[in-house]
Amino acid sequence: MYLDATYPYELAGAAENSGARQRQEAATAHREAIRQRLFEADPEGWVLIGPDGSMSQRAEQTLAACRAGADRIWGAVLPVEVDTGRRGRSEILLRDTVRGGYIPVIVVNHKVTDPGQGATTSGLFEWKPAVDETRKVRSQVRDQMRVAHLFRMLERHGLASPAQVAGAIGYGGDCILVHDLTAVLDEYDARLTDRVEIARGRTPTKPSQIGECRTCPWWDRCRAELTRERDVSLVASGQRAEVLRELGVHTIDGLAGWEGAPPEVWPQGPFEDAVVIAKAWLADAPLVRRYRHVHVHRADIEVDIDMESFHEHGAYLWGTLLNSGPESEYRPFVTWDPVPTDDEARSFAEFWTWLSDQRRTAERRGKTFAAYCYSRSAEDKWLLSSARRFRGFPGVPPESEIKAFIGSPEWVDVYQAVTDQFVCPNGKGLKKVAPIAGHHWRDDEAGGEASMSWYREAAGLDGEPDPSQRTRLLEYNEDDVIATKILREWMTDRAVLEIPHIDDL
Structure with missing residues (x-):
């Protein structure tokens, strides 16, 4: 985030990640399929904020539709906030006909529920939240943070529903999963504060490898720095690196030389494997055998x-x-x-x-x-x-x-x-x-x-x-x-x- 804010022109010239582009294309196709279904069911019931025009023009159209009391808005764009840098788009805004204000609903190209029970869902064509005895929530923290983000942006303009709920239409598009925002707004607010401080350079940052690095346009730059420092996140990424740093292990060499009992809490996989991976990195070994003999079942x-x-x-x-x-x-x-x-x-x-x-x-x-x-x-x-x-x-x-x-x-x-x-x-x-x-x-x-x-x-x-x-x-x-x-x-x-x-x- 700091690099994005500090070097915007370099970011604009970064090569596009083909995998990210393909996911975006699939998500766009999914959103369009959902839009067509909804509009075919009720062609007159929607206000469409079209893709033409600048973001600021589309934000003005969205606010005008909300103030006019539109029941359902597709393609909503919210105004950019100069002080926080927030910007946001919601595929759908639904008017809360009971309490007033709007409920943000996003359309995502992944599953939001699994077979089970206990999720709160609504039908696609009428907002009627109820406990669903056939579905359970599939945890998607990114979705929760996104709808909390949209709620706060709506709130800033006096347009958020007092119900403090949001929705997500996932892969399959057969219901709206209802998110209770009261459980996530505090976490969202804390994350936003941290990110604003990082983007403005008031909180110092250093690179550390996480799962998303492989699709990040800054990865080549960060990897070079991590390699120079022999940073432990190159072999134990994400939360594992944080655990090791808290224990005073900052380099691959330090992990390779670990002696004694494993950490009391280790987030992923056997700790012994992490030590072996560090040793393999130092030896430039692409694989390491666990046993003296290797076996795989064979047949005629x-x-x-x-x-x-x-x-x-x-x-x-x-x-x-x-x-x-x-x-x-x-x-x-x-x-x-x-x-x-x-x-x-x-x-x-x-x-x-x-x-x-x-x-x-x-x-x-x-x-x-x-x-x-x-x-x-x-x-x-x-x-x-x-x-x-x-x-x-x-x-x-x-x-x-x-x-x-x-x-x-x-x-x-x-x-x-x-x-x-x-x-x-x-x-x-x-x-x-x-x-x-x-x-x-x-x-x-x-x-x-x-x-x-x-x-x-x-x-x-x-x-x-x-x-x-x-x-x-x-x-x-x-x-x-x-x-x-x-x-x-x-x-x-x-x-x-x-x-x-x-x-x-």
Whole structure:
């Protein structure tokens, strides 16, 4: 925040982060879809603050609509506050017809509730908050701070509802989650005070690595400074670094030389791993073995699997790599109809039928069988979800059959094998670990975030479908399953020879 305020021109010239751009595009598409639904349900009930004009002009339009008593405003912009620097936009302002004032409602492209009970929600088309026995709140502190921010800005103009509530429409767009602001306003006010002091240079700051650094335009500058100082946050980021500094450990060298019992409170993962990561950083070791021997389950017939989904809309591609001897064969099962679509049931059924045939063939021949993925949570989710959503479609298995498979030893998570047997200083993602085993992706931009943008073009969500992006996605998926194969084979054959043991550091 200090750098943003001090060097605005340098910030304006920073290269755009492709992942952030893709998330913004997806969020924009989601907001527009929600707007269309609301406006189609009641075309005359809304005041629209359009995207044309300056921010100050749109803020004037918003205030005028509020003072005129508009019931519902879309695209609200609030005036910039010179003294605090606050600025804010709320997708929706709802007039509180009981107490007066306005209730801010934001539209976000992530889940705001989970199955459960106890959340307070309202329907999309009429503000009637009530306890929902089918949903529980999914904690989203960022959302809470944003709506508290909007409430305070409305309050400054005498436009905030005395009810001190706000709303959030999340992914799926089937309800409004109601936030009770009385529980968060004090925390918001404290955070704002801190940020204003930092932005104005009255509170000294130093860089420290946190999760968001990788998408920050200032990261190159901060990383260089942290590296010069051998700062401990490079190997123990976020709250872990704060704990270590409170204990007098400020450098990687200090953490690597730790002696004695671990800290009484350690925020994330085994403390012993943090010490090993510090030693690995000093030794420039990309991985460290926990054990003298490395093992991953192997079989006579092996299939590597990687699924591609588009947000929460559906799983459009199940990629497979069949290894039954010296040869490997990549086979994708895909639908290019924009998900969600019933054609997804066809591609999923074809994938499951093919996989089941491989398992039966192995059994008939007296061979062992194993299917591999990297970080099974996403594959498990879409296997189960697809069986539930498409129950009754031709070839779609019952959910019990899916559960039996994912609970069997034939379903192997290579990510878990890596986690159990290695300390990974640079992260455990497939893109981080597989290159150590010798694998490289054909596309320099390959990654989950990039694939979302490619899919939009491949499926024609914003125009005509682009066949070249379909090819790009298939090659990316093929490279992922090949990476899993190479990684597990490397673990079997060479990892012990190439990766140092903890005791060797």
